[in-house]
Amino acid sequence: MDLVVVLSNPQNLVNVASVVRAMKNFGLRDLRLANPEAELDSKRMTGIAHGSDDIIKRIEVFDDIDDALADRTYIVGMTARGRAAKRNMQWPREAAAELLAAANDGKAALMLGREDRGLTNDELDLCHRIVTIPTAPDYAALNLSHAFAVMAYELFVASTEPEFKRPRRESEPPTQADFERLFASAEDALVAVEFFKGRNSSHILRMIREVAHRTPMDAREVRMFKAMCTEVVKYLDRMGLR
Numbered sequence: 001m002d003l004v005v006v007l008s009n010p011q012n013l014v015n016v017a018s019v020v021r022a023m024k025n026f027g028l029r030d031l032r033l034a035n036p037e038a039e040l041d042s043k044r045m046t047g048i049a050h051g052s053d054d055i056i057k058r059i060e061v062f063d064d065i066d067d068a069l070a071d072r073t074y075i076v077g078m079t080a081r082g083r084a085a086k087r088n089m090q091w092p093r094e095a096a097a098e099l100l101a102a103a104n105d106g107k108a109a110l111m112l113g114r115e116d117r118g119l120t121n122d123e124l125d126l127c128h129r130i131v132t133i134p135t136a137p138d139y140a141a142l143n144l145s146h147a148f149a150v151m152a153y154e155l156f157v158a159s160t161e162p163e164f165k166r167p168r169r170e171s172e173p174p175t176q177a178d179f180e181r182l183f184a185s186a187e188d189a190l191v192a193v194e195f196f197k198g199r200n201s202s203h204i205l206r207m208i209r210e211v212a213h214r215t216p217m218d219a220r221e222v223r224m225f226k227a228m229c230t231e232v233v234k235y236l237d238r239m240g241l242r
Contacts, residue, residue, distance in 0.1 A: 003103035003155075004030040004072070005148070008065045008123055009114040013038040017048035018145030019112075020059075024052040026152040027159070032060045034068040037114070065111075065123055072109040074102035077119050077127035078147055080140045088129050095131045096154040102128075110151065115144050171220035178222045183209060185229035192233045192242055 005028060010016050016038055020031060033040075045056050062068040069075055076099050090098075102108040111127065113119035118141075124130055133142060133150050142150075186208055190196060196204065217225075236242045 001100070001103045001159075002107045003028065003099070004032050004107075004109050006032045006034060006065070006068050006109050006111040007036070007144075008034045008068075008111060008119060009037055010144070011037045011115050012144075013041060013044060014048060015115055015144045016040070017045040019148050020045060020052045020055050021049035022145060022149040022152050023055055024049065025149075026156040028152060028155070029055060030058060030060075031055060032062060032068045032109075034062045034065040036061060065126070069109055069111070069126060071107055073106035074099070074108040075111060075127045076109070076129045076131055077111045077113075077124050078131045078133075078151060079113070079118050079124060080132060080135070080142065080147075088127070090129050090131055092131055092133055092151050092154040093158075095129055096151070096158040098129065100155060100158055110148075110155075112144055112148055171218035174217060174219040174222040178219055178226075179209075179212065182212065182222050182226040182229070185226045185233075189229040189232040192236050 005019065005023060007016065007019065010033055016033070016036070023029070023031060040059075040061070042056055046053055049056065060068075076095055099108055099110065111119065111123065113123060131151060133147055135142065183205065187201075187205055190201075190204070212222075
């Protein structure tokens with residue numbers, strides 16, 4: 001995949017470093033700066049974007065945006081400003097899939113403008129697609145790095161199917177006997193605290209069963225809840241409260 005992030009006239013080193021950090025978060029590697037106004041201090045950037053030295057060392061600096069985009073075959077620009085010609089405007093999720101496809105087939109770029117006014121109309125005219133992030137209408141402008149992070153996240157999701165980390169220790173599914181022991185302990189605990197006073201105990205116990213079966217618990221979790229109920233009864237006995 002050949003995808004570069006291009007910042008046109010970035011003014012603030014902190015924003016550049018924050019973009020680098022988001023690139024590291026979401027698996028992007030190549031950053032180009034066109035006519036940067038920010039003073040590029042790699043040590044300061046490393047301090048802000050911890051662990052991103054590999055990206056910082058790869059940063060390319062160009063005199064102007066035309067040079068930065070000269071070898072690109074597909075360009076997506078980000079802006080908060082609406083335009084009269086909306087035929088090429090997209091939301092981030094829709095744009096991400098097309099941008100990845102273009103990066104796999106050719107050389108793509110994701111471009112963002114300077115912090116105070118974004119991409120110019122001339123720069124937007126260079127883009128195959130224009131991405132706008134939906135926001136509250138009375139305050140549409142996003143910080144440069146925040147806007148980039150939204151798009152980088154969508155690119156990451158579109159490129160893979162992230163899996164949540166599995167528990168360190170797997171536990172077998174609970175048996176019916178495990179559940180029945182839990183329900184019996186729950187009933188004992190509720191009786192001990194006089195929870196059923198004035199209430200329909202059968203209805204409450206049935207509700208507990210429904211909730212337990214609705215929630216996919218493993219055997220370790222069932223045993224933990226049973227132990228909690230058992231400790232309630234033991235505590236009351238120790239304190240002479242029943």
